[in-house]
Amino acid sequence: MKMSRNALVFGFGLAVALVAGWVVFPRLLYVQKQQPLEFRHKTHAEKSGVADCHECHAVREDGAFAGIPAMEKCASCHSERIGESKAEATLVNSFIKPGHETPWLVYARQPANAWFSHAIHVKRAGLACTECHSTYGTTDQVRVYQLNRISGYSRDIWGHSISRLRRAPHEGMKMSDCEDCHRRHNVEVGCLGCHE
Amino acid sequence: MKVTRRDLLVWSAGAAAGLLVTPVPWKLLDDTSIWSQNWPWIPQPARGPVEVKMSACTLCPNGCGMKVKTAAGWPVGVAGVSSHPISRGALCPLGFGAHQLNWHPQRLRVVRHGANPSTWIEARIAFAKACSEGPVVVIDGYPGRAASSVLQSFSRRRDGGYRVVLGLETRALAPYEAWSGVPASALGYDLENAKTIVSIGAPLLDGWGPPGRFTRLWAERAAGNADPQLRLIQVEPSLSRTAGRAWRWVPVPAGAESALAAGVARVLLEEHMVSARGPMPPLTLAEAVAQTGLTADAIRDLARKVVARTPAVVIGNDDNPAIAALNVVLGATGSRGIVRRSKRAEPYVSADAAIPGARAIIVDASVPWNFSPQTDAEVFRFAAWDGGSSRADWLLPAPGFLEDLTDVPTAPTFAFETYAVAPGLVKAPHEVQSAAQFLASIDSTLATAEKNIHSRCEDLFRGRAGTLRGQEDTPVAKFASIQKLEEQLWKGAVWVGEAPHPVTLRCELKEWPSTVPSAHPENWSTTWQAPVLPPLATKLYRESNLREAPEKRTA
Numbered sequence: 001m002k003m004s005r006n007a008l009v010f011g012f013g014l015a016v017a018l019v020a021g022w023v024v025f026p027r028l029l030y031v032q033k034q035q036p037l038e039f040r041h042k043t044h045a046e047k048s049g050v051a052d053c054h055e056c057h058a059v060r061e062d063g064a065f066a067g068i069p070a071m072e073k074c075a076s077c078h079s080e081r082i083g084e085s086k087a088e089a090t091l092v093n094s095f096i097k098p099g100h101e102t103p104w105l106v107y108a109r110q111p112a113n114a115w116f117s118h119a120i121h122v123k124r125a126g127l128a129c130t131e132c133h134s135t136y137g138t139t140d141q142v143r144v145y146q147l148n149r150i151s152g153y154s155r156d157i158w159g160h161s162i163s164r165l166r167r168a169p170h171e172g173m174k175m176s177d178c179e180d181c182h183r184r185h186n187v188e189v190g191c192l193g194c195h196e
Numbered sequence: 197m198k199v200t201r202r203d204l205l206v207w208s209a210g211a212a213a214g215l216l217v218t219p220v221p222w223k224l225l226d227d228t229s230i231w232s233q234n235w236p237w238i239p240q241p242a243r244g245p246v247e248v249k250m251s252a253c254t255l256c257p258n259g260c261g262m263k264v265k266t267a268a269g270w271p272v273g274v275a276g277v278s279s280h281p282i283s284r285g286a287l288c289p290l291g292f293g294a295h296q297l298n299w300h301p302q303r304l305r306v307v308r309h310g311a312n313p314s315t316w317i318e319a320r321i322a323f324a325k326a327c328s329e330g331p332v333v334v335i336d337g338y339p340g341r342a343a344s345s346v347l348q349s350f351s352r353r354r355d356g357g358y359r360v361v362l363g364l365e366t367r368a369l370a371p372y373e374a375w376s377g378v379p380a381s382a383l384g385y386d387l388e389n390a391k392t393i394v395s396i397g398a399p400l401l402d403g404w405g406p407p408g409r410f411t412r413l414w415a416e417r418a419a420g421n422a423d424p425q426l427r428l429i430q431v432e433p434s435l436s437r438t439a440g441r442a443w444r445w446v447p448v449p450a451g452a453e454s455a456l457a458a459g460v461a462r463v464l465l466e467e468h469m470v471s472a473r474g475p476m477p478p479l480t481l482a483e484a485v486a487q488t489g490l491t492a493d494a495i496r497d498l499a500r501k502v503v504a505r506t507p508a509v510v511i512g513n514d515d516n517p518a519i520a521a522l523n524v525v526l527g528a529t530g531s532r533g534i535v536r537r538s539k540r541a542e543p544y545v546s547a548d549a550a551i552p553g554a555r556a557i558i559v560d561a562s563v564p565w566n567f568s569p570q571t572d573a574e575v576f577r578f579a580a581w582d583g584g585s586s587r588a589d590w591l592l593p594a595p596g597f598l599e600d601l602t603d604v605p606t607a608p609t610f611a612f613e614t615y616a617v618a619p620g621l622v623k624a625p626h627e628v629q630s631a632a633q634f635l636a637s638i639d640s641t642l643a644t645a646e647k648n649i650h651s652r653c654e655d656l657f658r659g660r661a662g663t664l665r666g667q668e669d670t671p672v673a674k675f676a677s678i679q680k681l682e683e684q685l686w687k688g689a690v691w692v693g694e695a696p697h698p699v700t701l702r703c704e705l706k707e708w709p710s711t712v713p714s715a716h717p718e719n720w721s722t723t724w725q726a727p728v729l730p731p732l733a734t735k736l737y738r739e740s741n742l743r744e745a746p747e748k749r750t751a
Contacts, residue, residue, distance in 0.1 A: 012210065013209065016210075022219070
């Protein structure tokens with residue numbers, strides 16, 4: 001009787017910890033934040049004829065990746081309101097007309113001591129955008145940004161799976177993920193390759 | 197059901213066991229380690245556009261090409277430029293961390309008079325008073341720059357003198373200046389065409405000349421080859437990194453380098469391995485054997501190896517006339533080996549000797565920290581970092597890394613002329629002035645360094661010689677205007693002069709030189725404090741053994 005009671009209590013503690021660790025902890029760890037604007041990759045591809053990622057996410061002449069396009073690029077079409085949506089009004093009135101850059105929350109933001117070259121990966125290694133970004137370029141809404149309360153970085157760095165098990169190849173942007181990919185492709189990079 | 201203390205303990209044990217198979221401990225460990233990197237008091241670069249700007253390193257006279265990555269206008273990373281004709285993509289550990297130097301704790305931020313803080317106004321008043329009372333001597337550690345012209349002009353007007361502190365590589369060329377009349381600053385080593393290089397103590401693979409020059413040559417023509425195209429024979433007491441990688445290592449005790457050079461020269465002349473071009477050394481082979489600890493056969497074998505594959509050149513690590521005389525015997529002065537790269541250079545007076553009669557001395561920031569002039573004059577020393585120079589009366593904050601516009605003349609030891617410009621990319625966080633700016637503010641009739649750079653660009657344009665090497669190579673003759681030329685130089689292009697003319701460097705050497713050390717150790721502090729190194733360089737520097745500690749060098 002005593003043994004079964006102890007097992008029951010132990011099991012209860014175990015179950016509480018498992019639920020807390022696998023379900024409650026991730027919800028507490030990440031705070032959900034909305035992007036400052038709605039943006040639809042799919043709509044831009046279909047209605048504006050933007051067929052290639054590089055048309056907006058270009059590599060500059062000096063080899064640096066331009067990242068998210070500057071407001072000038074948006075203003076070339078959205079200098080005046082094109083639609084009646086609330087997001088369109090926000091874009092034009094809050095950012096384009098006053099000349100403010102949109103404070104996008106960047107999912108891939110890394111610490112200042114890490115350097116990643118899109119130019120090298122795309123131009124030299126010939127990786128397709130989808131190999132890392134999956135089908136994000138064809139989605140119809142921007143994802144919710146999940147901010148890690150402790151580290152201050154996006155959940156995308158760790159990957160969506162809290163256990164980091166059974167991740168898709170494009171998930172996770174930790175140093176070990178870089179190393180794994182380089183090992184798979186048999187490409188060696190020294191410390192200074194990423195940490196200048 | 198009553199909950200007992202035992203139940204709580206068992207429940208806790210279950211919870212603890214459960215937690216271990218959840219991501220909680222591992223994720224918390226990971227996140228807290230990242231959190232600790234982002235504490236608010238740890239400086240972070242500003243968020244902003246990331247750009248890459250081309251420039252040149254100004255930390256030493258080698259002027260390696262640099263790609264400087266900036267975030268919101270501030271340098272956050274430095275990398276080499278693979279197409280750069282001097283450095284060929286390589287940088288030394290100090291250069292790799294140069295962007296961190298401006299934030300170094302030993303950065304000199306205020307004017308100091310003795311041990312007390314002072315102001316620029318007080319320093320200017322004190323210097324003006326000194327100028328009115330007697331001659332002013334200027335000491336430069338990086339001659340040939342546009343700023344050096346300002347320093348030279350000022351010292352001439354003040355009846356003082358212009359002295360220079362030359363690096364070991366340039367000092368090794370001093371004997372040729374004495375024998376030929378061609379200034380050492382106009383001479384270089386034609387390593388690119390050499391087939392045998394005998395390095396007597398020169399750390400060719402450990403930090404000699406531009407880091408990318410010999411290391412690249414060695415990697416292309418010697419590394420991993422039992423019978424390399426480029427034979428490197430390293431003469432050194434210990435198995436250094438250079439000695440370990442060399443084709444042959446010849447261990448001789450420290451101080452026996454001159455005896456070895458004389459012994460090899462004697463064998464070369466006695467056995468007619470070379471056409472006699474120099475005097476017979478007075479040292480016999482037996483005496484050379486006694487001093488070097490080598491056998492006579494080993495010295496003969498070394499002499500044979502030196503001439504087995506020519507062109508051959510011998511490189512010393514300091515001003516050693518015996519090593520220079522061996523090059524004369526080998527015929528390595530002139531079109532091969534030691535070459536004259538420039539006709540315009542002028543001889544410099546070394547700052548090693550005592551400086552009598554000066555009222556004040558200006559020490560430029562390019563002079564090494566551990567050099568102190570032998571003088572009773574009032575010393576005004578410019579420095580970006582306080583490297584422990586306790587003998588200056590005034591310490592004046594100078595611009596740090598890429599905080600002011602400067603030009604980069606030909607690197608010492610290089611076989612052909614080069615010229616580059618390093619624009620100021622960063623605004624100094626406090627008031628700084630270079631020695632040239634300070635003197636130009638005292639004497640407004642002096643041409644500023646900026647004007648001198650412009651004049652040099654005009655000279656290059658009018659000369660129509662050489663090529664500008666940037667993103668693409670463009671002969672200077674094809675430039676339509678000075679502005680276009682300057683624009684390219686400002687963007688990181690390097691002007692490269694014509695190859696040296698194959699004229700023999702006539703070295704008048706009637707008798708074998710006696711070996712007298714030229715350095716004056718009393719000028720060099722042996723109690724140098726912790727070197728000023730950026731965090732990135734500290735680890736690389738200490739592990740790489742790239743340069744000897746100064747106390748070892750002067751011992």
